[in-house]
Structures are given as structure tokens and as C-alpha cells.
Amino acid sequence: MLSKSQISxxxxxxxxxxxxxxxxxxxxxxxxxxxxxxxxxxxxxxYATSEFLRNNAIPATIERFEIKENELERISxxxxxxxxxxxxxxxxxxLNSDDLKGKLTLVLDDIKDPxxxxxxxxxxxxxxxxxxxxxxxxxxxxxxxxxxxxxxxIARIKIHYCDLTSFxxxxxxxxxxxxxxxxxxxxxxxxxxxxxxGLIVIGNESRxxxxxxxxxxxxxxxxxxxxxxxxxxxxxxxxxxxxATSIICSEFRRR
Amino acid sequence: MLSKSQISxxxxxxxxxxxxxxxxxxxxxxxxxxxxxxxxxxxxxxYATSEFLRNNAIPATIERFEIKENELERISxxxxxxxxxxxxxxxxxxLNSDDLKGKLTLVLDDIKDPxxxxxxxxxxxxxxxxxxxxxxxxxxxxxxxxxxxxxxxIARIKIHYCDLTSFxxxxxxxxxxxxxxxxxxxxxxxxxxxxxxGLIVIGNESRxxxxxxxxxxxxxxxxxxxxxxxxxxxxxxxxxxxxATSIICSEFRRR
Numbered sequence: 001m002l003s004k005s006q007i008s009x010x011x012x013x014x015x016x017x018x019x020x021x022x023x024x025x026x027x028x029x030x031x032x033x034x035x036x037x038x039x040x041x042x043x044x045x046x047y048a049t050s051e052f053l054r055n056n057a058i059p060a061t062i063e064r065f066e067i068k069e070n071e072l073e074r075i076s077x078x079x080x081x082x083x084x085x086x087x088x089x090x091x092x093x094x095l096n097s098d099d100l101k102g103k104l105t106l107v108l109d110d111i112k113d114p115x116x117x118x119x120x121x122x123x124x125x126x127x128x129x130x131x132x133x134x135x136x137x138x139x140x141x142x143x144x145x146x147x148x149x150x151x152x153x154i155a156r157i158k159i160h161y162c163d164l165t166s167f168x169x170x171x172x173x174x175x176x177x178x179x180x181x182x183x184x185x186x187x188x189x190x191x192x193x194x195x196x197x198g199l200i201v202i203g204n205e206s207r208x209x210x211x212x213x214x215x216x217x218x219x220x221x222x223x224x225x226x227x228x229x230x231x232x233x234x235x236x237x238x239x240x241x242x243x244a245t246s247i248i249c250s251e252f253r254r255r
Numbered sequence: 256m257l258s259k260s261q262i263s264x265x266x267x268x269x270x271x272x273x274x275x276x277x278x279x280x281x282x283x284x285x286x287x288x289x290x291x292x293x294x295x296x297x298x299x300x301x302y303a304t305s306e307f308l309r310n311n312a313i314p315a316t317i318e319r320f321e322i323k324e325n326e327l328e329r330i331s332x333x334x335x336x337x338x339x340x341x342x343x344x345x346x347x348x349x350l351n352s353d354d355l356k357g358k359l360t361l362v363l364d365d366i367k368d369p370x371x372x373x374x375x376x377x378x379x380x381x382x383x384x385x386x387x388x389x390x391x392x393x394x395x396x397x398x399x400x401x402x403x404x405x406x407x408x409i410a411r412i413k414i415h416y417c418d419l420t421s422f423x424x425x426x427x428x429x430x431x432x433x434x435x436x437x438x439x440x441x442x443x444x445x446x447x448x449x450x451x452x453g454l455i456v457i458g459n460e461s462r463x464x465x466x467x468x469x470x471x472x473x474x475x476x477x478x479x480x481x482x483x484x485x486x487x488x489x490x491x492x493x494x495x496x497x498x499a500t501s502i503i504c505s506e507f508r509r510r
Contacts, residue, residue, distance in 0.1 A: 119495055122495065125482060126481070128480075151495075223381075225382075228383050239381055250502045
């Protein structure tokens with residue numbers, strides 16, 4: 001049975017303040033938790049139904065608690081609790097300019113929506129992008145909504161938070177990398193030469209890329225609209241940030 | 256001031272049963288409602304703050320109610336009510352084989368998540384796809400979560416619900432159209448010839464395309480993964496349905 005202090009501890013991890021303090025985060029569900037158990041993420045505790053424990057081997061180093069469905073509901077963040085909740089260590093990655101040489105890296109300038117961030121992490125995983133560098137105002141990647149939206153990709157992508165302007169400047173100075181930015185006035189991405197290394201900057205959902213970072217963009221790109229409506233008839237003004245990211249990553253990789 | 260019966264009527268439209276009965280839906284917010292007012296959608300009533308009414312011209316044919324922020328909160332489906340709520344007529348579109356000739360059409364086989372459906376409608380708008388044909392098990396496009404996720408594109412895209420197997424069969428018989436389906440075992444989309452007309456079938460978020468519809472697919476396509484993880488190390492298994500749709504539409508249109 002779950003103790004009151006266990007319940008309140010787990011629920012506290014729904015807040016960034018306590019995740020930062022304990023350096024722990026929560027992942028849930030019979031699809032994601034086995035992926036994390038099978039990854040480099042350090043899983044500390046597993047709270048699971050007897051059914052989950054019957055079907056999944058939990059290494060002896062991990063504390064395990066067999067609980068009932070109604071207990072799981074008391075600690076779950078999901079609309080419908082799903083067999084298992086795991087408490088995991090937030091991984092620490094060093095952001096080293098040298099490690100980004102020869103690679104594509106995603107740079108997120110204030111992506112605020114947890115669903116968008118989670119989806120972008122999943123896209124990075126699909127397109128073989130190892131690192132995502134986020135402004136400090138970007139949503140927290142270890143927020144449980146983000147973790148769930150990554151569908152397990154959170155275990156494979158290195159996510160860094162830092163001051164973007166200094167980071168981008170450093171990539172230009174140290175690695176002479178191209179800085180691609182998705183901007184409405186950018187050049188048609190379908191016709192551009194795209195490098196196999198560099199930074200791809202994605203801006204905030206409503207404001208786009210911040211002014212300071214925009215100054216450092218070397219290649220402004222955009223995804224053309226094929227709408228048969230003219231702008232003054234009110235055509236779609238923009239694509240969702242995660243959708244734009246997926247199309248841009250697809251264009252970089254297909255060539 | 257809002258009457259009790261107005262409040263209960265508007266709140267009833269959050270349920271599909273009452274939307275169907277009255278053939279009405281709700282749209283909200285200072286960004287989407289002006290787009291709808293400026294479109295072919297018939298807006299019946301506008302419930303708005305004085306600020307919204309000062310900044311937006313409402314045609315005389317539309318019933319308008321000036322209400323306070325706290326009244327708006329009582330009828331809003333948003334986490335944070337945003338100036339205006341509009342009650343609109345659900346548009347009626349005829350699904351005619353002839354109208355789909357020479358065009359690309361999206362076909363959704365049980366897309367269940369309202370956010371995914373809304374995002375797909377927005378993608379269709381961006382890529383100039385006029386019609387979306389949905390299985391009857393697909394989420395309701397006039398659910399308020401879908402309407403909000405379309406960011407106004409709901410006004411420009413014709414959405415139809417029908418039996419997919421008969422519809423796809425009919426397109427083959429009447430229009431000799433190619434039926435493209437996103438399937439894991441499909442051919443690499445980057446290397447395929449893609450027609451400028453035909454159906455693009457997107458399957459359910461977890462089960463994919465149903466067996467009956469799969470039998471009618473003429474061109475199986477897939478988006479290759481560029482992950483540096485091997486499958487047995489647990490690489491990303493799939494892309495989100497809306498993300499896959501965006502990459503596929505981009506590939507059809509860029510050529």
C-alpha cells in the first residue's frame with residue numbers, strides 16, 4: 001500500500017521546483033516505462049499493478065511497489081492511469097561545442113507548449129538529431145506532459161537549457177556552423193541547399209524567433225503555403241511549431 | 256447579462272449529441288472568431304466583452320451579447336477565456352466524386368485525438384487540400400478542442416464523414432485515383448513518384464489503417480527514420496499522426 005508521504009512526494013514532482021530540487025521526474029504507462037527501463041535513463045522506483053509486474057522484468061536495483069489501480073490513480077497525471085508510474089533521475093548532459101561538429105542540432109527559442117515540446121523531441125529522435133538546445137524560457141522537458149508526448153524519445157535525446165544568444169554565437173565562432181532559422185520572410189526551403197551540419201532555430205509559437213537570435217541567423221528559410229486562398233481572404237497564417245519542425249527536419253534529411 | 260438558459264444552451268453544445276441536434280458549434284477567442292466572421296461560416300451569435308465589440312465590426316444579422324469576463328468564463332471551454340465566444344452553424348458540404356477530380360484529398364481512418372484532428376485540418380489548409388474525408392469513428396471536427404486547434408482553418412476546409420471503404424472504392428471506380436497509404440512497410444516516400452491527385456490515407460494513432468481500407472491502397476508509402484539507434488535499442492517506433500501527415504503533404508506539394 002502507498003503511504004501518505006509517498007503520495008505527496010510523487011505528486012510534488014508534478015512541479016518544476018521539486019523536480020529541480022530532487023533531480024527526479026515521472027514517466028507513466030505500459031508503453032513508455034519499459035522503454036525507459038531499457039535505456040540509459042536511471043529509473044529509481046516503479047509503482048505498478050500486479051499485471052505490469054508479471055509481464056515486465058524490473059532489475060533488482062530498482063525499488064518496486066506493487067499497487068492497486070485505485071492507488072495508481074492517486075499518483076497519476078494521466079486522464080486514465082495506465083499500469084505503471086516510474087520515478088527517474090533527470091539525466092545530466094554536458095553541452096560541448098565539439099560534440100556538435102558535423103551534426104544537425106535543434107535550437108528552441110521559447111517553445112512554451114508542453115505538447116509541442118514533446119512532439120519536437122519525438123521528431124528529433126526520428127530524424128537522428130541527438131541534441132536539442134533550449135532557451136531557459138522553453139517549457140521544461142521533464143514536465144510529465146512533455147515526457148508523455150515524447151513517447152519514450154526523452155530517453156534518447158540530449159536536452160540542454162542555456163542562454164541561446166551566447167550558445168549560437170559560440171557555434172559560429174568555434175564551429176563555423178550555419179544557423180538556419182524558420183522565418184516567414186525566409187527563402188523557400190524546397191529550393192535551398194541545406195547543410196548536413198548546423199543549427200536549426202525554431203521560434204516561439206506566437207512571437208517567432210527573438211530579435212537577438214534572429215541577428216545571428218545565416219540562412220532564413222520558410223515553408224511555402226499552397227493554399228488556394230489569398231492572404232486577404234484569411235488563409236492559414238502559419239503552421240504549428242512542431243509541424244514546421246517536422247517538415248524542416250524532413251527536408252534536411254531527405255537530401 | 257447571460258440568462259441561465261443561455262448558459263445551459265451554450266454548455267450543451269460541448270456535447271456532440273446537442274451539436275448534432277441543433278447543427279451548431281462553438282468557436283472562441285479574439286484570433287479565431289474574427290476569421291470565422293470573415294468566412295463562409297454562418298455565425299449566429301456572438302458573446303463578447305466590450306473590448307472585443309469595440310475592436311471588431313459584427314454584422315447586423317448576428318445576435319450580439321455584451322458580457323463581462325466572469326460571464327464569459329462560465330460558458331468558455333478554454334483554460335483562460337479570451338474575449339469572445341461565437342455560436343456558429345455546422346456547414347453542410349456535399350461529397351461529390353466529380354469535385355475531387357484532379358485534387359489531393361486527405362482520408363482519415365479513425366483519428367481519435369481532437370488535437371491531432373485540428374492540427375491535420377490546419378495542415379490541409381496550408382497545403383491547399385480542400386477536402387478531408389473521415390471515417391465515422393474519427394473525432395468530431397466541431398468538438399471545441401478541434402475547432403480551437405485548427406486556428407481558423409475549420410472555416411476553409413470541407414470535412415466529410417462517411418463509410419471509408421465504400422468511399423475509397425468509389426474513387427477508384429469513378430476517378431481511377433491512386434490511393435496512397437502511410438504504412439510502416441511502405442516504400443520510401445522520398446524516392447517515390449507522387450501524383451498531383453488522389454487520396455492520402457492516414458490511419459489511427461495506435462492501430463494504423465484498418466484492414467478493409469488497406470486492401471484498397473494502391474501505393475504504400477512510408478517516412479524513413481534517420482535515427483542512429485537500431486530498432487532493438489528502442490528507437491522511435493513511429494511519428495505522431497499529424498506529424499506524418501505534414502511530412503507527406505509537404506512531399507506531395509514540393510514536387
